[in-house]
Amino acid sequence: MNIAIVLYTLGSVLEITGGLLLLPALIALIYGESTLLVFVLTAAGSFAAGWLLHRRRPNNMTFYVKEGFVTTALSWLMISLVGCLPFYFSGAIPSFTNALFETISGFTTTGASILNEVEALPVSCLFWRSFSHWIGGMGVLVFLLAIIPISGGSQMNLMKAESPGPSVGKFVPKVMATARILYLIYFGMTLTELCFLILGGMPFLEALMITFGTAGTGGFGVRSSSIGGYSPYIQWVVAVFMLLFGVNFNFYYFILLKRARAAFKMEEVRAYLVMVAAACLMIFLNLHHQMQGMEGILRHSFFQVASLVTSTGYATVDFDQWPGFSKMVLILLMFVGACAGSTGGGLKVQRILLLFKSYLRQMQMFLHPRAVRRIKYDGKSVSDEMAASVQTYLTAFLLFFGVSLVLVSLEGKDPVTNFTAVLTTINNMGPGLNLVGPAKNFDCMSTLSKYVLMFDMLAGRLELYPLLLLFHPALWKETAQKQARLRRKNNDR
Amino acid sequence: MLFHTGRKNARKGLNIVIVGCGKIGSILTEKLYKEGHDVTVVDTKSERLQSMAEQYDIMEVEGNGASFQVQKEAGVENADLFIAVTDKDELNLLCCTVAHFNGKCAAIARVRTPEYSEEVGFLKSKLDLAMVINPEQQTAHEIARILSLPEALGVNSFARGSVEMVRFKIPEGSILDGKTLIQLGSYSDNDVLICAVERDQEIFIPGGRFVLRSGDVVSFIATMPDARRFFGWIGIRTFAVRKAMIVGGGKTSYYLSRLLIENGIGVKIIEKEISRCDELGELLPQAEIICGDGTNAEVLAEEEIGQADAFIPLTGLDEENIMLTLYAADVSDAKVITKIQRRTFHNVISRLQLGSIIYPREITAEAIVAFVRGMTASRDNDNIETLYHMFDNRVEAVEFSVRAESKATGVMLKDLELRDNTLVACIIREGQSRIPRGQDVIRTGDNVVVVTTHMGLHVLDDILK
Structure with a gap:
């Protein structure tokens, strides 16, 4: 592995993190909070460390798949470590584990919190928490690619490692232009939601933080009651935008190109919308005997469905109190997740579609063993490798899920809590059920469980492989051998 | 800035769609990408696309480049230039025709079959092609x-x-x-x-x-x-080539033999396949066609390789060509020319005694790059007529036809502030070429040859500091 290029890119990531940390510092300055110093110092430290790593340009600037994976995994570990320092040093979150948990939860757009009293946090810390959702939603490395030109085609490996979905493509020939278009769409939609929220009478800063949470499909609220305490108008706006941010961004690119027909032809988007509608209907029918007011029931079911399918994790009611059928529908939605190429988490609708089509083909093969059938997606044949890679991903996901579940169970909580805690972190959702339900938080977990869940969040956001490769012994063995060989060569000289 | 950007990136790149990424397609992609353009490659083979996309920052579209839908997906509507370089002439021409329905881009097609290449003028005007390339002929x-x-x-x-x-x-x-x-x-x-x-x-x-x-x-x-x-x-042995021996009877051999025969040089072609020998005999009555294995030393000796003034192996395999020229240089005094397709082992090859080395892919790519640079520069500005990359792509020789007044025209050369490592090598005025001295002046209507180590000259003014 080419360690030089990995460190070099990590340097840029640290520099950018330093720059981003100045925003909460600005908020601290405006509100006259004592956290100002902590933010500025962290920013300066991060920038200095980045500069040191970034000083020497490596000779070989090529990213192969493994460098892309390792860089991505390390970048995310790094920004999480740097990002948690302000919480820890300012004393807003006194325990380091908790501070790290909160930050990882922020960057991975999970939105699982360990805070009992959200309102008690300084405004600048609240802002940083929500802002991390926005950064993590589209990704730091995609941001890096959008602003820094790197020559060669290999940087696509960085984008592939960070962006969700089984097949990451480009809109236009250049990666840089593609990354810019992605951020442009992201930025435009964020701005639109902000305007809608302000129209609903929300104060600017609060609206900004809620928007960040929606855009990254994160789910950190600024009040303990999440979105429950706001007006129905605000709840509708947030619900609709959550749904929109869960749509594949290719859709918006087609709209930008004025090719609406191509946009609505996207199989994934159709399936996603149908699934959301069906889930709403089921929950609506299940609830309407128990609650009063048609609009209210409709709003709550739509909001919860949109929130969980996109892995945002906002809540307007404590859905832990809902009947078992509704909860089951929500859990299934959590597994499916949003569209590939969106800011949402989960297995992704595209994978589920491909899996389902593979299943149908298999059934067909039993009936007509000699039949030649290709899996079609968006009107195109899907290669067998692609179909197989989706199946492998599911296997890896389930294995990973199982191991995490066993580790979390060690502390002896009830199965529903354990299961939903792992489910909700690995899919970057936020709230689970029972002890980690929407009205509760993750502070009750043991330290070991917290670290397992943190790992789950990162693995879920980066879609397993980058993080798993980082801890794969063969990679480091090979790298160590290569370094040793280089050193021996130098000594001989 | 954190990463370095070259001067060439200052200009906005063109949108270029290339259909077919075989030998020519891949080198075009490489060169045009390095010139800073937005390149989209279309091919039916996904493995080829994959390997291209891993090397260069380009977009790849899988499908038949002549299909209207595939072209749409590749963004031909908004493309500035469309290049069809699949291995089939008919397909290339069809691709360009379809592309004209899709958008208003300039189109370049590869046409290399001798029958068509005689009608290049007709094809160009009737199918509205900006350029027809024929690597073998070049x-x-x-x-x-x-x-x-x-x-x-x-x-x-x-x-x-x-x-x-x-x-x-x-x-x-x-x-x-x-x-x-x-x-x-x-x-x-x-x-x-x-x-x-x-x-x-x-x-x-x-x-x-x-x-x-x-x-x-x-x-x-x-x-x-x-x-x-x-x-x-300077005392270098001069001689005129009277007899040339060519191994392999492909398209290049045919085009070369015709040129040589026109110049009064005797041609002997050694070709393995009898059917191809028949065809060549039909097409080139003046040439001597030998049916035999040109890589066999016996055959070469029998055909008296020692008597040839020039020996040119034009087989499809680089290795064979290299072995043959090495052998020829050993057994005769003939001028040897080695044709090599792949650049990969350039370092090793340049150390061998191979005489003149020809890279057909580079020749074609240079012609297209020259054309594209001319497109990038604004319409009524200077046009690039020819472009050569020399010394392993480290030196560029560019011929501009000067169409308009600019900072570089009307001033004595000794008063121009040229960039480092840049040389005005020749001024061609009214068909007369002259090596310029300090007092000479570039005027509109001239053709000017510039030699430089700075890649990416687009207009004549680029030679100035």
Whole structure:
């Protein structure tokens, strides 16, 4: 592995993190909070460390798949470590584990919190928490690619490692232009939601933080009651935008190109919308005997469905109190997740579609063993490798899920809590059920469980492989051998 | 900025769609990508696309490039240039025709079958093609040019052959050894200008005080008669090629044989397949066609390889071509020319005694890059007529036709602030070429040859600081 290029890119990531940390510092300055110093110092430290790593340009600037994976995994570990320092040093979150948990939860757009009293946090810390959702939603490395030109085609490996979905493509020939278009769409939609929220009478800063949470499909609220305490108008706006941010961004690119027909032809988007509608209907029918007011029931079911399918994790009611059928529908939605190429988490609708089509083909093969059938997606044949890679991903996901579940169970909580805690972190959702339900938080977990869940969040956001490769012994063995060989060569000289 | 960006990136790139990523398609992609354009590649083979996308920052579309839908997906509507270089002429022409329905882009097609290439003018005007490329024919032209000056390693012509850039290696004990360029100018009254020198892997654009050494590879610019006289003066053996032996009877052999026969050179082609031999016999009645295995030493000896003045293996395999020229250089005094497709092992190959080395892919790519640079520069500005990359892509020789007044025109050359390592090598005015001196002035209507180590000249003004 080419360690030089990995460190070099990590340097840029640290520099950018330093720059981003100045925003909460600005908020601290405006509100006259004592956290100002902590933010500025962290920013300066991060920038200095980045500069040191970034000083020497490596000779070989090529990213192969493994460098892309390792860089991505390390970048995310790094920004999480740097990002948690302000919480820890300012004393807003006194325990380091908790501070790290909160930050990882922020960057991975999970939105699982360990805070009992959200309102008690300084405004600048609240802002940083929500802002991390926005950064993590589209990704730091995609941001890096959008602003820094790197020559060669290999940087696509960085984008592939960070962006969700089984097949990451480009809109236009250049990666840089593609990354810019992605951020442009992201930025435009964020701005639109902000305007809608302000129209609903929300104060600017609060609206900004809620928007960040929606855009990254994160789910950190600024009040303990999440979105429950706001007006129905605000709840509708947030619900609709959550749904929109869960749509594949290719859709918006087609709209930008004025090719609406191509946009609505996207199989994934159709399936996603149908699934959301069906889930709403089921929950609506299940609830309407128990609650009063048609609009209210409709709003709550739509909001919860949109929130969980996109892995945002906002809540307007404590859905832990809902009947078992509704909860089951929500859990299934959590597994499916949003569209590939969106800011949402989960297995992704595209994978589920491909899996389902593979299943149908298999059934067909039993009936007509000699039949030649290709899996079609968006009107195109899907290669067998692609179909197989989706199946492998599911296997890896389930294995990973199982191991995490066993580790979390060690502390002896009830199965529903354990299961939903792992489910909700690995899919970057936020709230689970029972002890980690929407009205509760993750502070009750043991330290070991917290670290397992943190790992789950990162693995879920980066879609397993980058993080798993980082801890794969063969990679480091090979790298160590290569370094040793280089050193021996130098000594001989 | 954190990463370096070159000067060429300052210009906005064109949208270019390339159909077919075989040998020519891949080198075009590489060159055009490096020139800073947005390239989309279309091919039916996903593995090829994959390997291209891993090397360059381009977009890949899988499908048949002649299909309207696939072209739409590749963004032909918004493309500035469409290049069809699949291995089928008919498909390429169809691709370009469909592309014209899809958008208003310029179209380039590869057409290499001899039957069609005779009708290039017709095809170009009727199908509205900006350019038709025929790599085999271009290669044949380049080989024929070298054979007209066999002492040289390479010959590139400018302004339709009115002036040539000639490359040769200074032999041991030559009178050039130890001379400065100023001395050279005072000794000889030849109109010759040394433009670039390669010594120990390093490239120099030499000034007057530069001292030549034996072993240097030197490029100079001169007219063909001047170049011959110059070679005679420095004592390099001159001879005219009368008999050429070609191994392999492909399209390049056909085009080359025709050119050579026109110039009165006898041609002997050794081809393995009897059916192809029949075809060639039909097409080239004056050539001697031998049916046999040209890689067999017995066959070569029987056909008297020692008697040939030039030996040109044109088989489809690089390895065979290399072995054959090495063998020929050993058993005869013939001028040998080696055709090599793959650039990968360039370092190793350049150390072998292979005579003149020809890279057909580069020749085609240069023509297209020159065309694209002309497109990038604004319409009524200077046009790039020809472009050569020399010395392993480290030196560029560009011929501009100057159409409009600019900062570089109307000023005496000695008063122009040229960039480092940049040389105005030749001015061609009304068909007369001259090596410019300090008092000369570039005027509109001139063709100007510039030699530089800065890649990416688009307009004449780019030579200024």
